[in-house]
Amino acid sequence: MVVELPSARGVLSPEIADLIMGDEAAEIVSIETYALAVPLSRPIADATAAMSHWTVPVVEITTKDGRVGTGISGVHAGPELLCNVINDYYAPELLGTASEDILGIWNRLYWLPTHWVGRAGAVHMALAMVDIALWDLAAQRAGVPLWRLLGGTPDPIQAYNTDAGWLNLSEAELVRDLSSLTDAGWNRVKIKVGKPDWREDARRSRAVRKAIGDDVTLMCDANQRWDLATANRLLPVFEEVEMDWVEEPLHADDLDGHAALQAKTVLDIAAGESIYSFQQFSSFIAHDAIRVVQVDVTRVGGVTEWLQVAAHASARGLRVAPHAGDMMQVHQHLVGTGLSSVSPLIEFIPWTQHAYVDRSVVREGFLERPQIPGASTAIAAEARQSWQLRGIGGTRNL
Known part of the structure; x- marks a missing residue:
């Protein structure tokens, strides 16, 4: 109509x-x-x-x-x-x-x-x-291309792979899939956690670390499924296996809980997938509740608000590693466009590549900047x- x-x-x-x-x-x-x-x-x-x-x-x-x-x-x-x-x-x-x-x-x-x-x-x-x-x-x-309009450089951006650590995989399947990624040259990978029994998360994390070795960076994502007590039980395990970050351990709005958890660990707490505004990010940052800022261009108010959040976080020495609700199609233009003392990082999930005219290109764990004018979003x-x-x-x- x-x-x-x-x-x-x-x-x-x-x-x-x-x-x-x-x-x-x-x-x-x-x-x-x-x-x-x-x-x-x-x-x-x-x-x-x-x-x-x-x-x-x-x-x-x-x-x-x-x-x-x-x-x-x-x-x-x-x-x-x-x-x-x-x-x-x-x-x-x-x-x-x-x-x-x-x-x-x-x-x-x-x-x-x-x-x-x-x-x-x-x-x-x-x-x-x-x-x-x-x-x-x-x-x-x-x-x-949008990254050039925003003042970015053509340097490749390091990526980490999320597409092998799913929670529905058995422990053996999880180990096999993560090992296949590292064999293919990926040196940053993420697994999902949040099993009903926290001990299973501990076993799976230890098994993956043993399989991929100490030189591969490992992260985990709980998708908000823990309470503070469960997260506290698992922190020593994650420190043992040297997790790079622990993502969304608690309910997305639990500012006090995230701050309490961050204060107890040398690991970085990460969040942003379910945070929708500059103001909310600013509160989490001010309370030292997160140290990896996963601002997602599809959850905050687009490129305009994403740039505001990223600049605020970078100015405070925090890592900006966006959650890829867009499967990185827009984020490949946004990461690395602002001043930061921390190297840019992008999440690789290749689910929707075939939906776009201008597909993203990742080689040996590095994203290559797109060259076609625009934001790489044409269907x-x-x-x-x-x-x-x-x-x-x-x-x-x-």
Whole structure:
């Protein structure tokens, strides 16, 4: 269904409208949303979810000059919620305005009445999709990949591999898969923890360390499944096997618990997958509750808020290692674009590579910077034909 909406010039004062319109060629004339269910090569599970597909909500924003900017997210469920927010609430504010006004659009969308029902979760993730699409357009109009527009260098970025340590694997399968990664040259790998019996997590962690040796960096992710007592039981084990970090050990909103845990260990506590705003990250950082900041461009308000969080964390000497809800498609442009004393690091999960026109490239554990102008988010036509979910999304035209 196509809904006709008035131009910004018809609802704003002439002076403000002129500022918002900017370059006439950059005027937003169409917004389309849809979602893909991309099949995984095998079923996987962590401590909270079991999956056979990864769902990718998409927004395509078209400007008057025919350019299309693409914004994406990544969800376990509910892609229609993100698409509905964009179609029903954001589109009327976007159509007829200039795609160049990225910060102005961010603020206007954030402070819509939807703010009061969604400062985190689906509403904020929908804002991220729009923001990513606008940055994609900005890089296209500049004729450069997004990382170059943001001032990054072409140096390869070190990656770590998450795609072998799943919780549904038996201990033998876990050891085999992690060993196969290290044999292939990966020197940074992550496993999932959070079994009902914490002793099983201890056994699996020790078995993996024994198999991969001491020279491989090992991390673990509990996906919020522990209480403070369970986490405290496991800390000595993780110190023994020299975990690089312990990710999401507690409920994502438990600031005091994370701070207490960080104070008890020499290991770094990591979080960010379920933190949705600069303000919340700032609180965790101020209380020394995390030392690995896993800010995700699809969970905070897109590129605009991601840059704010990353700069704040880097200025305090913390590691920025983003959670890859986008399967690193956008993050490959973001990591390593700001001043930091810590080498950039990116999470490698190759689930959705075939969904994109411009696929990411990782060789010998290092990500190579993309060269095509934009944010590497354009969806391949064959992917949409094969994996688009019916009944989700829609189109709004000026």
